[in-house]
Amino acid sequence: MRELELYFGPQHLGMVGNFSITLKVEGDRILKATANPGYLHRGFEKLMELRSWIKNFPMVCRINVVEPDSMEMIYAMGVEKLAGIEVPERAHYIRSIYLELARVGSHLFGLWAYANMLGFDTVAQWAMYHRDLVLDLFEELTGGRVYHIYIWPGGVRRDFPEGFKDKIVNTLHSIGGCVPDYDNTFFNNRLFYERAKGIGTVTREEALAMGGTGQVLRATGMQYDVRRVEPYAAYDKVPWEVPTREDGDAYSRIWVVRDEMIESVHMIFKLLDAMPEGEVYNRIPNPFKWTIPNKEAYVRCESSRGELGLYLVSNGGDKPYRVHFRTPSYTHGLTILEKALKNASIADVGNIMISLYVVAPEIDR
């Protein structure tokens, strides 16, 4: 009996990100899938040990290109926890709004990738267009389309500009106005159901055993969300729901993403209403001479893909002694993906991978 090894990625239209899966195939069934990361390994954590606390902000957002904002947030949270810096109330709200906007953008990107994977170009193009609208907001707020470096230890870099609130509301309304279109053409499409239902199923027990977080877990009915468990920023200030689904397959995961996107938009509206006036920035000491006492900290937040964590160690110097990110894609892309791909069809590799929302640079760092 001859074996066939098929490479899915790195140079492959079905691969979003520089990642490779080696498939051992019989017919069109996958006997064994081996994730093969490392195409994007830059040794971030090593490089960050060589740069001062504040210089690491430009570095840290480049770990995850799809949603750099949660990366900034987690690093800021870690530094604040180590150095004991407080953040003003208004900055908490701005951070939340900013992160939720980023979540919407990231989920739209995921929708692009997913629709593209099913060959559904039309919806893919719409989603990417709407993501661009979100990026325009970021551009106005921070000056950068992709990398923003907006969150800072002690708050955010600058306050909302004049009339920015209305712009957010308008943009979100114009995106929200297309939700029925998306539903009609994509989410309620029978063919989407056929393609995604029962594909890449991860049961709740498996997800718990393998450390799944984010939609992977929420698609199995667990209402686990770090924003709810250990609230940070302003997430405990406004009421919001954690959308879940029961089946744990690709279909449920994509529906969770859709519901989460809508929930994020609602949350942004609530946050905008409840936002207090005031300072957005507590000054930190001279960043070039800034040292942090000998301590360690673990902080976590909810990125658009799951639980994002940071283990930060300081030895009392002006540079971090050890940085280690716990990224959601790491578990999803290495452990759960291999499990979910077993006995799947070749046609569903991209489908499953995107529904788990594996972002390659997060794995490799």
Added chain:
Amino acid sequence: MQMIEMILSPLLALIIGIFFLGLSRKIMARIQWRYGPPITQPVIDVIRLFSQKSVSHGKLFNLGIIFSLAGSLVLVLFLPLAQICPLSGSGGMLVILYMMLLAPLGIALSGGESANPNTSIGISRKFILALGYEVPLLLILLALMTHYKTISIVHIVSIQQNTGWAFVSLPLLLSGIAYVLILPAILGIRPFEVVQASQEISSGPMAEYGGPFLALATIQHALSLFIGIALFVNLFLGGAGNLLIFFLKMLVVFVLVLFVNAALPRLRIEQAVKYLWRWPTLLAFIGMIIVLIVRR
């Protein structure tokens, strides 16, 4: 006269096919809120491909693609375009059915030599899909041939010219509907775009083609678009008296099919075949029985 027709008909098919390719890209772009490429973009692509170097994996790699294109071109000669049908009396519908085999078989042989599993998977999908849509298609065509008591496509067209379209004649109505249902599968567009599913198997049989090979494959694709629609127009929409009407009929069918293409994702191959073996086959089967009852 026949010589002129023999040159004219493939040329026309080529022009219309390439035009359809460009049109499809433009219309798809507009549905997707894009400006879209110029309508001549496929021509530019083909010119570029012809001037690009390529790799060849062996003699069969070259022969297969020639074989495939030749099959499509010959098939065009058997199809009546309006009143032009150079090879009307050389075998009729049965030859057309067989000639429809040549194009995928040529690509399959050529792709097989490149020793690329992506290609092989694409080919295996192609043949399974072909088996899938041939079941209803054969029932439909047999119903037509049984109803009109001829195996010559020119006769079928001329009878329709006299008595009205087959699509609206009662005994063949169900067959016509079944044909519409399987038309995307014959053309290989979404939701049946399983053969060249780029996101799954790296454009399948095309994976190893570059330069002139890809150009020939593109031309072949254009021709197959043309053939699929022209066959439908001839068999069910009564062909046409002159080229303009023929072209307009094709255009309408093509644009309708494009909307389906834009609004649906791709199916898995077994889902596609299950679909094809369910509703279209059932309709075609009932249509066939109706035809037999009418004939008695």
Added chain:
Amino acid sequence: MDRNQLIKWLKAPAKMGHKYSLHAVYFCTGCGIIEVPPSITARWDAERFGVLPVATPRQANLFLITGYVSVKTLRAIIRTYEQMPEPKYSVGFGSCPINGGMYWDSYNTIKHLDKYIPIDGWIAGCMPRPEAIFVAVTHLWTLIDKDMADGYKRYRDHYQAYRANQEHALGKLEWPPLFSNETKS
């Protein structure tokens, strides 16, 4: 399009083809890929310029190296570049392939991409905007017009040196040399 353009096209259809039909091989080498989906979709629509992502290197003639290149990716890049048919154009996207960018001291990224494969043009910035891709494409057009986008010729001429550099960075390569000694002219 003006008449001169038309005449030019008629004179050199091949050049016209290379210019207006740049099929880019889809390879997410680095974080720069995040700006490729916007530029090929509804907002910017690169297909207007004939730029289209294709599945395999065999079908492509444009290689956008989007972002930093780690050692493991370099192997895939070389493989992909060598499989593209000539004429082929390669464009480095972002600061990192130019000189390492912010990963100048990383042990796992290579610093100057043009030491390993020839590059016809660079797009600087981190991250360059989608418009920058179009600037690069139009600039590539003028380069093609003037026959200055000759990276593939350079690769052929200096293949031994390139191959030596590649093997220096990656160790022994699995595949045989693309050009044998005789073709080196």
Added chain:
Amino acid sequence: MSLELLLIIAFGGAIVTYLLGKISCRIREGFAVLISLSLVVMIACLYGENGTESIYFHFLGLPLIMRTNMLSWFFAMAVSALGALSVIFSLNYMKNRERTDFYYLMLLMVNASMLGIIFSGDLISFFIFWEMMSWSTFLLISYNRGPAVAAGLKYIIMSIIGSMAMLVGVLSLYATYETLNMATLAELIGSASSGYLLFLLIIFSIAFAIKNALMPLHTWLPAAYAEAPTPFNGVLSGMLTRMGMYGFLLIMYVIVGATRALNLGSGLFKFHYILAWLGAITIVIPTFIAILQDDAKKLLAWSAVGQGGYMIVGIAVGTNLGLSGGIFHTLNHAIYIVLLFMCVGAIQYRTGGERDLNSLGGFIKKMPFTFIGTLLGISGLVGIPLTNGFVSKWLIYKTLILEGYPFLAFAALIGTWGCILYCYKFIHHIFLGQLPGKYQNVQKAPFSMLLPMIILSFAILFFGILPGIPLKIIDTIGTSFGFKSMNVTIWGIASETGTLNTINIFAAVLIVSIIAWLMLKIGPKAVSVAQEDTYAAGAAIPKDKYHYTVDFYNPLYRMITPYLKDFIDAFYMKFAHWIQSLCNGTRRVYTGYVGNYVMYIVLFLALLIFIRLKWSL
């Protein structure tokens, strides 16, 4: 030329070959080739002769009659030519094997007895030669021992059942008309009741259907084909199995006669209509089973079963086109199936007997001639225009459509589409894709193997482009059965309802191919690259692991496998077990040993005779 002499040469040659083998291998081989070639020449000289002659020798007081006409000439020509090619092919293949003398004896014996069947002019000599053929075939199938013996046993048991049924028919005819001369019988039988004719046809059909592997009597074939020595596979599949076809023609159109044979039964339950439906089932189901096969010879075996269905459909539909299609398809099928088995043989010869499709691959570079042979073979099998298979299939389809049997036509056409799937699988798994490392040093096939392949390849193209030549002969056969003459031209058929003109297709394909070739030449010359230089998502390809073979049509398999269990074979096996236990019971009563299958045969015959008496047909 005396037919008696011809048969003496055929049989005597076989025995002399065996004896010569005791002296020297080379002389034996040379003599075998000489004998088979001289038979070809002698039969070719018989063209156009219509004659009958009585043999000197009598059997049980019955005269043995030989006769020749166009039908027997046609079949005899095919048998002798393919036999000769098989002998040539065997020369290298059978070298250095044990019991080669015996092999050659049996091969020539099979050929000789087939000739005997074809030239016999009465039913008793027909029966004698039929039995000789069956037994010598059994010995050849079991040649390889091991599983081959089981396959051979299965074959001979089913053959015995068939010949017993035939014997009943022969005896019944003799009891009624007191003669077994076919020509006399054909005159006398015109007055028989249709019930009796039906009985005759059914009882003979059992014999011929078993030989022709008509479903549901096909079960002996796949195992026998898979286990027989490969050079003999050609003879076995090409002509021996098709003796059933000859038998059908003989009983339906020569003895009973077309007018009577096509009007037996009523409504949809006419004899020939049911036969055609059995043929249609035989086309579809084995074709889909063939798609599932991973063994090269089993795949071809199932395909042969399926192709047999076309012939039956063709002759059963009872029109001049169908009859010609059926007969022509017999010839065509013989040509390409022999070719394909020879290709498998060449591969086996060079790889040491490997016939598992999954472990081959990439042989196109190593064995190019074999590849071309296979390509033409599968083209014929599929029926690509300009190959011989197309013409015969075209004739069958056309008559089915125009006579108003669209569902039969559907079965036949869908069989063709299934055929493409396994044909491509066959050629892809063996010749295309990645070459396994252990076959890097495989050589071309030797000349004695290539020669028959080349001849057969030419025959495929020749009969495909100039179908008029054999069709003229077949048309003569048709008219001798009382059908209307077809309007045969050298390029095909001219007709009101749809003509076939292969020269037009040929010219068009030629010109268009040249145009396509020129188009490919417009561009720069392609660089030849090695097989390793292929797209693998940016990586170097894994050695020996980059060929998609296992479960090639996996999605289809998952859909059709549940419906394609070989339940008929399972049913027979169960029946055999049942008989065995019955015999075990009866053994206690009878002291002697009673063979299981003999009991089965006796019961079966008793049943038939019972039916015969009950309705006094």
Added chain:
Amino acid sequence: MKDPLKDKLTSAFDGIQIQPADRNQISITANKESILSVLSLLKSNGYNHLALISCVDWIEEKRFELVYILSAYMEKDKHFTDMEKTNIILKTSIYREKPQFISAIPIFENAEPYEREIHELYGIHFEGHPRLTPLFLEREYKTPPFRKDFDTRKYVSDVFDPIPFVGKKADKR
């Protein structure tokens, strides 16, 4: 942290040090022999989510510190307790010379890639790990790159900088 758990830990294991909670974070330092038992005890007491396995190279003290970060999956919405907010940082030290440790895969399935990564980047061998094949790196490094004595800048100037430019650019320089 709940007191019963603290009592359980201190009574069951020698030499375990538990620091008081600080902003939802508890550090536990345990002997390397007892680490797997501590992990399974914590898992059975509700801390069933292994968030991260990390490693810190304390080069001056000549030890590696392995860090297991655990938290609890929330059982139900809106009924979360302090426990679910809490992250536990479980630490142990191993010698820097020929570092070796036991794999935690039997307890937490998702430890597999983390341990693989630490094996690659720090050179710590995990016993009982099914595949300690390279995860990220393509080149071979004498010193695993994340150790403090690996100087990445020196490595770059030694390995990548000497590679010459090709063609005209090379002539110019």
